[in-house]
Amino acid sequence: xxRILRLLFALALCSLPVLVHxxxxxxxxxxxxAKPGEKVTGYxxxxxxxxxxxxxxxxxxxxTKPGPTxxxxxxxxGTEYASxxxxxxxxxxxxxxxxxxxxxxxxxxxxxxxxxKVPHVNPVDKKSMNRxxxxxADGTQTERASYLITKEVVDKCDYLIDFHGGDxxxxxxxxxxxxxxxxxxxxxxxxxxxxxxxxxxxxxxADRPKDLSATRYLDNTAAMRGKPAVTVEAGFAGTVETDDVxxxxxxxxxxxxxxxxxxxxxxxxxxxxxxxxxxxxxxxxTGIFYPLVKRGTFVGEGMxxxxxxxxxGKTIFExxxxxxxxxxxxxxxPTMNKGDNIANIGVVAAKAP
Ligand SMILES: [Zn+2]
Numbered sequence: 001x002x003r004i005l006r007l008l009f010a011l012a013l014c015s016l017p018v019l020v021h022x023x024x025x026x027x028x029x030x031x032x033x034a035k036p037g038e039k040v041t042g043y044x045x046x047x048x049x050x051x052x053x054x055x056x057x058x059x060x061x062x063x064t065k066p067g068p069t070x071x072x073x074x075x076x077x078g079t080e081y082a083s084x085x086x087x088x089x090x091x092x093x094x095x096x097x098x099x100x101x102x103x104x105x106x107x108x109x110x111x112x113x114x115x116x117k118v119p120h121v122n123p124v125d126k127k128s129m130n131r132x133x134x135x136x137a138d139g140t141q142t143e144r145a146s147y148l149i150t151k152e153v154v155d156k157c158d159y160l161i162d163f164h165g166g167d168x169x170x171x172x173x174x175x176x177x178x179x180x181x182x183x184x185x186x187x188x189x190x191x192x193x194x195x196x197x198x199x200x201x202x203x204x205x206a207d208r209p210k211d212l213s214a215t216r217y218l219d220n221t222a223a224m225r226g227k228p229a230v231t232v233e234a235g236f237a238g239t240v241e242t243d244d245v246x247x248x249x250x251x252x253x254x255x256x257x258x259x260x261x262x263x264x265x266x267x268x269x270x271x272x273x274x275x276x277x278x279x280x281x282x283x284x285x286t287g288i289f290y291p292l293v294k295r296g297t298f299v300g301e302g303m304x305x306x307x308x309x310x311x312x313g314k315t316i317f318e319x320x321x322x323x324x325x326x327x328x329x330x331x332x333x334p335t336m337n338k339g340d341n342i343a344n345i346g347v348v349a350a351k352a353p
Contacts, residue, residue: 027060027062027069027156028060029042029044029058029060029104029152029153029156030042030043030044030045030056030058030148030152031043031045031058032058032059032060033060034060034061034062034102035062036062036063036064036096037062037063037064037096037097038060038062038096039059039060039061039062039091039094039096040059040060040062041057041058041059042057042058042059042060043055043056043057044058044106044145044148044149044152044153046141046145046148047144049138049139049140049141049144050139050140051124051125051140051141052124052141053141053144054112054124054141054145055111056106056108056109056111056145056148056149057106057107057108057111058105058152059091059104059105059107060103060104061091061094061096061099061102061103061105062096062099062102063096063097063098063099063100063101063102063103063261064096064097065099065100065101067099067101067259067260067261068101068102068159068261069101069103069104069156069157069158069159070101070102070103070104070161070255070259070261071105071106071153071154071156071157071159071160071161072087072090072103072104072105072106072160072161072163073106073109073149073153073160073162073163073218074086074087074106074108074109074162074163074164075087075106075107075108075109075110075111075113075114076109076110076128076129076130076162076164076218077110077113077119077120077128077129077130077164077167078108078109078111078112078113078114078118079113079114079117079118079119079167079168079238080163080165080167081165081235081238081239081240082165082234082236082240082241082244082245082248083164083165083232083233083234083235083248084107084108084114084163085240086163086244086245086248086249086252087105087106087107089249090103090105090249090252091105091107093249098262098263099256100261100262104153104156104157106153109129109145110122110129112124113129119167119168119169120167122141122142122145124140124141125140125141125142127140127142127143128142129142129146130162130164130216130217130218131216131217132146132216133146133149133150133215133216133217133220133221134146134147134150134154134212134213134215134221135148135149135150146218149218150221154218154221154225155225157222157227158227159189159193159227159228159229159255159259160218160219160222160227160228160229160230161193161197161229161230161231161232161252161255162217162218162219162229162230162231162232163231163232163233163248164231164232164233165233165234165236165244166233166235166236166237166295167237168238168332168333169237169331169332169333169335170236170237170329170330170331170332170341171236171237171291171294171329171330171331171332172233172234172236172328172329173201173295173296173327173328173329174199174200174201174233174234174244174247175199175201175202175203175232175233175328175346176194176197176199176201176203176230176231176232176233177194177202177203177205177219177230177231177232177233178190178191178194178202178203178204178205178230179205179208179219179220179222179223179229179231180204180205180206180223181210181223181224182210183226186223186226186227186228187228189228190228190230191353192258192268193229193230193255193258193259194230195268195269195272196254196257196258196266196267196268197230197232197252197254197255197269198247198250198251198254198268198269199232199234199247199251199269199272200269200271200272200273201272201273201275201346202269202272202273202274202275203275203278203346204275204349204353205219205220205231208220208223210224212224217231218231219231230255232248232251234247235248236295236329236332237332237333250267254266254268273326273346273348274348274349274351274352274353275325275328275346275348275349276347276348276349276350277346277347278328278345278346278347279321279322279323279325279344279345279347280341280343280345281319281320281321281322281341281342281343281344281345282339282341282342283308283317283319283336283338283339283340284317284339285308285316285317285336285338286336286337286338287308287309287310287311287316287317287336288308288309288310288311288335288336289306289308289331289333289334289336289342290306290307290308290309290334291306291330291331292304292305292306292307293305293327293330293343294327294330295327295328295329295330296326297326298324298325298327299321299325299327299345300324301321301322301323301324302320302321303320303321304318304319304320305319305320305321305327305342305343306330306331306342306343307319308336319342319343321343322345323347324347324348325345325347325348326345326346326348327343327344327345327346328343328344328345328346329343329344330342330343331343
């Protein structure tokens with residue numbers, strides 16, 4: 001990254017209202033309460049309501065030196081395993097003696113999904129745990145958990161990264177979302193976070209709800225509360241590949257360097273592919289899915305992505321790309337139900353933002 005840009009980034013960082021907690025003796029998230037120099041584990045206790053309660057694990061890594069607070073959240077979808085394992089590695093590797101500021105790590109939001117190997121939703125209430133923010137104190141388990149995460153994690157951090165990946169049935173190539181809030185200064189910082197993370201495909205995410213009471217997504221909930229946020233995705237179809245886990249771990253450490261929370265230089269991706277929109281393809285029929293392209297392939301408009309047959313082998317649907325772009329993910333399994341996602345095509349932006 002050119003020196004002048006880095007200087008502008010540093011200036012933008014300085015002018016954001018960052019909560020420096022250095023003077024407080026304790027920093028508490030849920031039941032985890034850490035003094036400077038400590039790494040403490042605890043839980044976000046989601047109380048029972050109209051359905052059972054749950055305990056979401058949380059770790060606070062409190063640096064010995066003052067600095068901002070960064071939240072790292074994964075496992076909203078509990079079978080996006082690579083992202084969960086990346087945060088587990090960071091829990092092990094982050095050394096409070098090296099850190100300036102505080103890191104809040106929530107490795108596994110959707111415990112029931114992980115334990116029961118159920119993709120996409122919380123099996124307790126059948127809701128996605130990344131669609132009900134800012135949550136509700138008197139809602140179902142997903143809504144109560146989202147409410148608690150908003151209060152305990154989003155409100156207490158200065159920056160946030162949400163970790164995802166391809167779920168059990170998704171073959172995904174890695175990418176990041178740059179969350180655009182409309183506040184130019186904040187969005188500049190979030191963009192630098194996305195570049196510092198280093199994934200080479202970045203979605204310009206400008207169309208998420210701006211209504212504070214219905215932000216739906218975690219990244220957007222943080223962004224609309226003034227916290228620069230990015231979402232990152234790596235891993236696919238239940239695998240925990242070293243390459244994917246390392247992309248996520250190294251990217252996080254690079255963002256921490258960019259935010260001056262760790263010593264050393266951040267590594268910024270120089271020429272990412274900017275994605276301006278997503279064209280999604282879903283199946284109008286139930287049957288057996290046969291893919292014809294792989295994750296990461298560039299496809300032209302109209303190109304066949306795959307087809308669905310009935311259980312006797314007769315083709316009943318051909319899926320074509322609605323636009324030219326990159327296959328960000330494609331269905332990884334033969335099971336295909338009416339309405340299921342077949343593929344997401346990332347439409348490449350004409351020029352870098
Ligand atoms: Zn996810």
